[in-house]
Amino acid sequence: MKLLFKNIKELIQVREKHVDFLSGKEMSILPTIKNAFLLVENGLISDFGNMKDCPKNDIKTIDATGKMILPSWCDSHTHLVFAGNREDEFVDRINGFSYEEIANNGGGILNSAKKLQLTSEEELYNQSKVRLEEIIQLGTGAVEIKSGYGLTKEAELKMLRVIKKLKESYPIEIKATFLGAHAVPAEYKNNKSGYLQMLIDDILPTIKKENLADFIDIFCETSYFSVEDAQQILEAGKKYGLTGKIHVNQFTAIGGIQIGVKNQALSVDHLEEMRTEDINVLKNTKTMPVALPACSFFLSIPYTPARKMIDAGLPLALATDYNPGSSPSGNMNFVVATACVKMKMTPEEAINAATINGAYAMNSQNKVGSITKGKLANLILTKEINSYNFIPYSFGNHKIEKVFLKGKEI
Ligand SMILES: N=CN[C@@H](CCC(=O)O)C(=O)O
């Protein structure tokens, strides 16, 4: 099966040679080819270049005159498997209650866990697939999904099995993360170490046996889990072949980034509260910092200091954090726009952060994230636009005409 795109106004994020991720000044360069063609064969990118070299054979062709093509968004941080919603808490926050106060009153993560525990696996799948289909239409071609709204063995495994079924049923790239250490459930209120031990001794072996996760995560935050807890979880994950990814520095900076780097975490995510030492410890490491501007927007908390971090030479990825509490949106177009408007990232930096760096943050950089021969043809075809700056400029009104996964229009 071949598919040819011709007369592409601009082919964006073209990487002839493989790159793992981009850091510092590299992030300001977004290579493109104007007046381009792109050839897809058997779901993979097989060739691209200037129109003067376009193949002339009889191939199924899409004329992209006036339109642009870029690799699909890579959303490396979501919690899109959840039951019900928390719009009441949203209203409570409008009325002056803080995220912390709501959580302390039985809302927050524990509220979602209660709902999820009472939801069947089939119903959870049905609710979650709607969200997955929605983000595919919004241009996402690779997504990481976490557990963490189960908080019992049964419910955590239910979440991970739903993620596995989504992966088997949809052409989008999916990675799964075990986030049992998302909050301490009420039954373990005075026995956090007992809860961690249950996650490690009881759940991890089943995850391994059924191959239910790629990564392990923990919410390292005041009133949730400490740096010592994070060390314990990351170490246990390693024993079961799970690479670490941590929620850190969302509300307080307590040394979570240092623990992540020490344990070769693939990513450290949130980063709304960054001290100089937190930026410094990330330099020259393979740990990707991930910013979640939709969460900052929704909770009205600080934005990750992207300028400071990129100017210090760090890489940065952007993700949605799609979840019912702090970011009930999986729209990467909004994330890219918000990163430009609120974090002062340039369109080039934001697009790099949402494609190649996002792919790295879920260890999918060999398959997605750039226009490179041999990568999956997971693509966004834009509407007619003047320049790629239009993508973040037209916030809340995305410029996507069609999306393709493995070369097929969805
Ligand atoms: N911060 C921790 N976890 C989620 C939010 C959880 C919730 O409020 O349901 C996040 O990444 O923002």
Ligand SMILES: [Zn+2]
């Ligand atoms: Zn999260």
